[in-house]
Amino acid sequence: MDLMKECWTGKINTVTLGATEKEGGTRTSQITVGGETALPFLFKEGDIPHAPVIAMEVLDAEPTDWPEVLKKPFGDALKDPVKWAVKCVEEYKARLICVKLIGTHPDFGNKSAADAAKLVKDILQAVKVPLIILGSGDDEKDNTVLAKASEAAKGEKCLIGDATEKNYKTLAASCLADGHNIIGESPIDINIAKQVNILISEMGFPLDRIVVNPTIGALGYGLEYAYSIMERARNAALLGDKMLSMPFICFVGQEAWRAKEAKATSSEHPEWGDESERGPLWEAQTAVAVLQTGGDILVMRHPKAVEEVRKYIDSLMKKG
Amino acid sequence: MALSGLGIYKLLPKTNCKKCGFPTCLAFAMQLAAKKVSLDKCPDVSQETKKALESASQPPIKLITVGSGDEKLEIGNETVLFRHEEKFYHPTGIGFIIEDTSSEEDIKKALGEINKLDFERVGQRINVNIVGISCESKDASKFQVVVKTVLENTKLALALVSDDASFIAKALEASKERVPLLCGATSANYKEMAKLAKDNKVPLVASAPTLEELETLVKNLNTEGVEDIVLDTGKKSIADKLWDLTQIRRLALKKAFRPFGYPVIAFTQNADKFQEAAEASTYVSKYAGIVMLKNRDPWVVLPILTMRQNIYTDPQKPLQVEAKVYEIGKVEDKSPVIVTTNFSLTYYTVEAEVESSKVPTYIVSCDSEGMSVLTAWAAEKFTAESIAKALESFGIKDKVAHKDLIIPGYVSVLSGKLEEASGWKVTVGPREASGIPVFLRNLTK
Incomplete structure (x- = not known):
């Protein structure tokens, strides 16, 4: 019997987050993702030089719709994003922090670009791991907020997003000027994903500083769409499509915690079992699916889910 | 794995004896590949060929x-x-x-x-x-x-x-x-x-x-x-x-x-x-x-x-529910009417939230070919015209004594056109289904 090993010609780009003193930044660690020349965890037919990483999510405004199970591990830190970030790094061993500037959204607090920039500076001061910085999703506001945030983090080699097909120029220009990586977002669509990468790269953006957000759904809530889009994109990349050869970032926590099965208490649904375990597991299982289709950076919320997915990644990376 | 006509031809005697009723072995092989004729028609076929063809006609992974x-x-x-x-x-x-x-x-x-x-x-x-x-x-x-x-x-x-x-x-x-x-x-x-x-x-x-x-x-x-x-x-x-x-x-x-x-x-x-x-x-x-x-x-x-x-969901065929009016709870003629698509995930998410609101409600599930609200809207499968048509054909106006319709927040842009096309007064509901319970309870206050 001859085994069937795929000989891929393509390779996923290697993207590095965080600049240490040597690179002109103030981070004390870096994160490198990508570089795969095989499908996820098939070590016998290619290189998987960098393990997928988990970023813990920090919001600039106290979350209003989080269930108790999710709030509990953070306690009062939810009111103070700097404390929250410190807690993630010190207590929950996060190697990467994702700051989401949701409070700058006109409908959710409308914080100013200056507030956002200050927060980014404060977090950079308080934690020394690399940062991911996200806007609020309001295009107009993001264009001012992210420009300021990018400037505030100049030289730190953050990952900033999201650039979309209709709104990428301002962000790409900022990231270029300030030396950051960029996230290109597409709505579960492989062609748009490619288009966004082309548009960004046409502005002179190096391909190895782009990460793709394929916009996933939670387990049970459309997960399979992103699962297959990611699988298709990863296959195309390994076959040599340079415009799809970017690492994936997946917003696992934000999606998983919208699921009823993650949020509902056991008094509402006794047949589903204890929510203090069920919620984190729902998040962890969403992570498992995206890891199996090539997720490189997972943005997650619950410390228990983070810990368990980290263990899962470690056990896979032992290569048997 | 099924063999091609040419693959089968290689296994045949290649004598073109015509005993099978076809002019050449190749023609017979093509018919075999199309499963239009049985291998028994060839009197000279070897045992190995029989075995090879049998196994080739089996599915690659047995049920x-x-x-x-x-x-x-x-x-x-x-x-x-x-x-x-x-x-x-x-x-x-x-x-x-x-x-x-x-x-x-x-x-x-x-x-x-x-x-x-x-x-x-x-x-x-x-x-x-x-x-x-x-x-x-x-x-x-x-x-x-x-x-x-x-x-x-x-x-x-x-x-x-x-x-x-x-x-x-x-x-x-x-x-x-x-x-x-x-x-x-x-x-x-x-x-x-x-x-x-x-x-x-x-x-x-x-x-x-x-x-x-x-x-x-x-x-x-x-x-x-x-x-x-x-x-x-x-x-x-x-x-x-x-x-x-x-x-x-x-x-x-x-x-x-x-x-x-x-x-x-x-x-x-x-x-x-x-x-x-x-x-x-x-x-x-x-x-x-x-x-x-x-x-x-x-x-x-x-x-x-x-x-x-x-x-295991079929990627080509999203799960759909029947497009019709669903009655959630003990509805009466003043119960609210909510419209959504017939994509299962969308429909059942809406249904679950309506149930948890405890407000008896009609849900009008429109035929969007199994697409979710935004996707269907973008693909023009969830339009003012199609919603108006669904309201008409499902006869919802005979079930309620009002003409107030609630549409998903994501398609608020349809409001004006839908009012014109249907004659119903449109209220824009929440974007996410999770907002439905609060929305419905406020509505009935």
Whole structure:
């Protein structure tokens, strides 16, 4: 019997987050993702030089719709994003922090670009791991907020997003000027994903500083769409499509915690079992699916889910 | 894997004798490939050709049935490596092992819990499928008694787990009508196990620690006359198991490698609940036909079953509900009317939120060809005209004494046009279904 090993010609780009003193930044660690020349965890037919990483999510405004199970591990830190970030790094061993500037959204607090920039500076001061910085999703506001945030983090080699097909120029220009990586977002669509990468790269953006957000759904809530889009994109990349050869970032926590099965208490649904375990597991299982289709950076919320997915990644990376 | 006309031609005598009724062997081969004629028409065909064509006409991965009746489990007969290429057909069976050394009371309790792992999600039943009974007692009579207890207390499919054929034989006496999965054959016991599987017409697990040894074992079982096989590559790390599962699937599909043309069973190695769930979901997404678990807490099993449901959904055909008016709760003529699409996930999410609001409500599910609200709107399958038409054809105006319509927040832009097209007054509802309970309660205040 001859085994069937795929000989891929393509390779996923290697993207590095965080600049240490040597690179002109103030981070004390870096994160490198990508570089795969095989499908996820098939070590016998290619290189998987960098393990997928988990970023813990920090919001600039106290979350209003989080269930108790999710709030509990953070306690009062939810009111103070700097404390929250410190807690993630010190207590929950996060190697990467994702700051989401949701409070700058006109409908959710409308914080100013200056507030956002200050927060980014404060977090950079308080934690020394690399940062991911996200806007609020309001295009107009993001264009001012992210420009300021990018400037505030100049030289730190953050990952900033999201650039979309209709709104990428301002962000790409900022990231270029300030030396950051960029996230290109597409709505579960492989062609748009490619288009966004082309548009960004046409502005002179190096391909190895782009990460793709394929916009996933939670387990049970459309997960399979992103699962297959990611699988298709990863296959195309390994076959040599340079415009799809970017690492994936997946917003696992934000999606998983919208699921009823993650949020509902056991008094509402006794047949589903204890929510203090069920919620984190729902998040962890969403992570498992995206890891199996090539997720490189997972943005997650619950410390228990983070810990368990980290263990899962470690056990896979032992290569048997 | 099916042979092409040319592939079949190579196996024919190539004499163009016309005895088959066709002018040339090639013409006959083309008809054979199109399955329009039978090979019997050729009087000179060799035995080898017959065998080759027979095996070529079989599916690349054999369909295996475990159990009988409504709860039988069918696995295998898969055709692709990636679900986007077509779809995955036979959802992974999820099961548990019960040891025969447990007390009768514990066994009944366990079965009660297992039977309850039966849920409904987006209009589909998702449940566990198989119970394995493992002979730890090394006592055939005891094993048989426990098998009987299990038979009486669950309708799920069964697996008999022991590497000693004499124990399995005794258990089969009590359970063969239920077509249990024998678990299983190894290089040491395959002759005895093969005989039991053949005599009782039940499927058999072939278990070997490496792919090479598995190939030999399956060939030996085939020689013994066993054709209903489930493959197992033994205890492995997750990464190694992933490799085995991938190799078996690739070789069966891409190389028509017959010894691996069967579904695979995987036993989780992690006892920790989180890690076990992650391991199980890995095997569900990557080709396992059966996954046997240790833990059975509903919070562990529900996400695994949900993963299976997601992975085995037909990517070309999103799940849809019938487009019609649904009455949630004790509706009356002043109950609110909500409109949404007929994509199952959308509809059931809305329905669940309406239910939890405790406000009796009509939900008008419009035919959006199974697309979600935003997708359908973008594809012009959820438009002012189509909603107006649905309202008209479902006769909702005869059910209520008002003309107030609630539309999803994401399509607020439809409001004006929809009012014009339908004559209903449009209120824009929340963007996310989770906002529905508060919205409905405020509405009726």
